[in-house]
Structures are given as structure tokens and as C-alpha cells.
Amino acid sequence: MKVVIAIDSFKGCLTSYEANQAASEGIRVACPDAEIIEVPVSDGGEGYMEAFHAAIGGRLEEVTVRDPLMRPIIAKYLLQGEMAVIEIAQASGLTLLAKEERNPMVATSYGTGQLVADAVRKGAKHIIIGLGGSATSDAGMGMLHALIDAFAKHNKWDDIDAFKDVKFTIASDVKNPLYGEKGAAHVFAPQKGATPEMVLRLDERARKFAEMSAKHFGYDHSLTAGAGAAGGLGYAFLQYLHAESKSGIQLLLETIQFKEMVKDADLIITGEGSADRQTLMGKLPVGILEQSKVPVFLIAGRISDREELLNAGFARVECINPPGISLEEAMKKHVAQQNIQECVADMVKKN
Known part of the structure; x- marks a missing residue:
């Protein structure tokens, strides 16, 4: 049997x-x-990196990054050849904060950007991002700022050429858009410590960021399924890094x-x-x-x-x-x- x-x-x-x-x-x-x-399995949240590690091997890279409140911590990601698997909860997770510290108005995804930057520097050409368990609702702005700090010559996103040969895949089963009644702030921010007033402010902040980004690029992924995952990190990967979105469990099982x-x-x-x-x-x-x-x-x-x-x-x-x-x-x-x-x-x- x-x-x-x-x-x-x-x-x-x-x-x-x-x-x-x-x-x-x-x-x-x-x-x-x-x-x-x-x-070992996971759908993109807790345990996703370990599930891939058990399945495909590789090494766990340790990096000093910033947590959601910009405090230095050690976070890990998996590197196997030219593939990297990053679990955003490692650097931007809700479990990194005490209950009284939860505040998505200030929590940042900057540390996740630092993990991405390290993986790119070490030769990763396909980066899988497990979106789950985030403490943030910043539409990925913190993550993008970290990438600008790491790679932009003149502090501008358009100056970065480090990602031209890098494929990004976001792994999540969340289908929510970035903003609106079913968006990241309204659906997920309350469990991250947001008050009703904060939810409205977070939603408006995300909408304005998406409008500005759409005007700049000429396309808009704010309503794409999965844009609202991980406090809007899904949107940042879709809009700025041309990520493909896949079911977390299906991606793992295929791999x-x-x-x-x-x-x-x-x-x-x-x-x-x-x-x-x-x-x-x-x-x-x-x-x-x-x-x-x-x-x-x-x-x-x-x-x-x-x-x-x-x-x-x-x-x-x-x-x-x-x-x-x-x-x-x-x-x-x-x-x-x-x-x-x-x-x-x-x-x-x-x-």
C-alpha cells in the first residue's frame, strides 16, 4: 500500500x-x-519556502533586512540555481510584530524588497514570491523603495535595468483587487490592526498610488485578480515587475x-x-x-x-x-x- x-x-x-x-x-x-x-505543503503563506526546500533542495540564504517597523532582523529565502523562493512573511510578516505594534499605516514591505534585491544580486532569474501573512498594507511601496535604493542610479524606478532578464511569479490564492470594497485595506487591514478610519485612508492611499502608476506606465493592474494580496504587494509585483500570478498550491505541486x-x-x-x-x-x-x-x-x-x-x-x-x-x-x-x-x-x- x-x-x-x-x-x-x-x-x-x-x-x-x-x-x-x-x-x-x-x-x-x-x-x-x-x-x-x-x-510538506503550503499555499503561499507560512511554510512555503520550507515546502520548496524539502522538494527541490537548494540553500537557505540569510540576509539582514528591515522588519515592518524598519528594525534590523535576519530573514531567509531559498536559492536553488537560478530560482529563488521568497516568503514575504520572513521580512514583512504579521508574526514579526507584537499585537500592540500592529499598525498598517506605518508597517512597510521594505524588507521584502531587500530580499528580492539580494536574490537578484546572487543571480536569480526566476523569483517565486509567496504572498501570505503580511503585516503591511502599503501597496508594495516599501518593497519598491528598497529596490530603488538597491539598483536605481538616480533614485528613479525607470533607471533600473537589473530586472530585464528576471521572471517573477507571485504565488497566492487571494483574488482581491488592490482597492475598493473588496480591496486590500477593506478586507485584510483590520486583522493587521487598522481602525475603520485607517481602512479608509489606506484604501485612498492605494487608489492614488495606482492612479499615479497607471498614468506613468500606461497600463493598470490595480484591479487584476491578486493585486490586493499581502496588503497590495501583489499589485506592486504585477504593475512594476510584470509578475505572473499563479495559485500557490498549484505552483508548488507543478514544481x-x-x-x-x-x-x-x-x-x-x-x-x-x-x-x-x-x-x-x-x-x-x-x-x-x-x-x-x-x-x-x-x-x-x-x-x-x-x-x-x-x-x-x-x-x-x-x-x-x-x-x-x-x-x-x-x-x-x-x-x-x-x-x-x-x-x-x-x-x-x-x-
Whole structure:
């Protein structure tokens, strides 16, 4: 029996690697002779760089950059030959700030630009940007300023020629535009510490920046799907660096040749912290399902809309947690690992 495990992180609880390991232990309990392949996965946010590193190798480059409040920190990105994978949360992530420090009016994406600059200097010709977990809502202006500081001869964007042979791909499942009711500020800034007044100001700032940029270049990507990702960083990459936008999970699965990996598998196990009908809107487990022609089991810490998930094609949909467990208890790492192990063992025994 060949089983492929590709479970997303249980945010705030387990990494993809840890969740995969727990599921693997469950399979060994139920089927000691099983061939097990563990695939760390991410949809573009937390763990994206590590997922690529596990899949394609390369080296993790450490760079001193600025965090969202312009404090020096060490951030990493992956360099494999002429490909670089940058996870913007490394330099511009919400987790880098204490709760009382969150303020998207001042938080900057400058550090992400420093990572891009370092990758270009070290010969990267294809740079994949994982957009997720940002603390910023600056429409990528901070990132662009960092690139101007690094490469512009006369402090002007048009003077830069460092990117003429560099391809950028942004990896995100966010489809929001840069501004407006469904834009970066209105939808995402409140969780980054924005008050209602700040949201309006951020939205207006992004709109004015887009108008100025469109006038300069003669084209406008502010309403392109994904422009609103990562506080508008998606827009900056689309507008200024001619980036291609791809689904984060699909890009990862294509790179690691997931279809080839699972073509002779008997079973695939995927999962995430919480599964419901929103899972069907392009989230990681659906990306796994779409690439698979064998039964796919879905596990999660919380399950809603089970029938819709089953109707979408998942062979089994199971909650790892026993009834009545408190959220606090369920979020403990060792408890979640044990619950995954027991749930998967039971599923495989009944398969």
C-alpha cells in the first residue's frame, strides 16, 4: 500500500512537516508495511519556502533586512540555481510584530524588497514570491523603495535595468483587487490592526498610488485578480515587475511533479486546521484533490459543510478531535499530533 501525505499547517499549532509526521505514525499503526511519502505543503503563506526546500533542495540564504517597523532582523529565502523562493512573511510578516505594534499605516514591505534585491544580486532569474501573512498594507511601496535604493542610479524606478532578464511569479490564492470594497485595506487591514478610519485612508492611499502608476506606465493592474494580496504587494509585483500570478498550491505541486508522485498511490491524505465550504474556493486540500486520481482523505481540526466536501470529491472527511474537547486543549501540539495519529490510523483501518 502506497500512501502520500500532504497536509497543510494547522496554524498556531503544527507545521505541515509535523502534521505529516503524525499522520505517518498513524498509518504505520494501521498498516506497518505501507510505503509512505510525506510532502510538506503550503499555499503561499507560512511554510512555503520550507515546502520548496524539502522538494527541490537548494540553500537557505540569510540576509539582514528591515522588519515592518524598519528594525534590523535576519530573514531567509531559498536559492536553488537560478530560482529563488521568497516568503514575504520572513521580512514583512504579521508574526514579526507584537499585537500592540500592529499598525498598517506605518508597517512597510521594505524588507521584502531587500530580499528580492539580494536574490537578484546572487543571480536569480526566476523569483517565486509567496504572498501570505503580511503585516503591511502599503501597496508594495516599501518593497519598491528598497529596490530603488538597491539598483536605481538616480533614485528613479525607470533607471533600473537589473530586472530585464528576471521572471517573477507571485504565488497566492487571494483574488482581491488592490482597492475598493473588496480591496486590500477593506478586507485584510483590520486583522493587521487598522481602525475603520485607517481602512479608509489606506484604501485612498492605494487608489492614488495606482492612479499615479497607471498614468506613468500606461497600463493598470490595480484591479487584476491578486493585486490586493499581502496588503497590495501583489499589485506592486504585477504593475512594476510584470509578475505572473499563479495559485500557490498549484505552483508548488507543478514544481515537485506531484501528479507523477501520486499516480501509483493507493491513497492520499491531506488536511488543514479548519475545513468547510471555503476550502472548496481554491484552498490547499482542493489543490491536492484536483491533481489526484486516487482516493483523497481530508482531515481537519474543525469540520463544517461535510456533505459539500464529500460531494466535491473527497473520499473521506474526518475531524481529528473527539467531541467536547476544548479549543485550548485541541491546540496543544502534543494533543493535536496524537489526535491526527489516532484519526488517520482509524481511517486507514476502515479503508
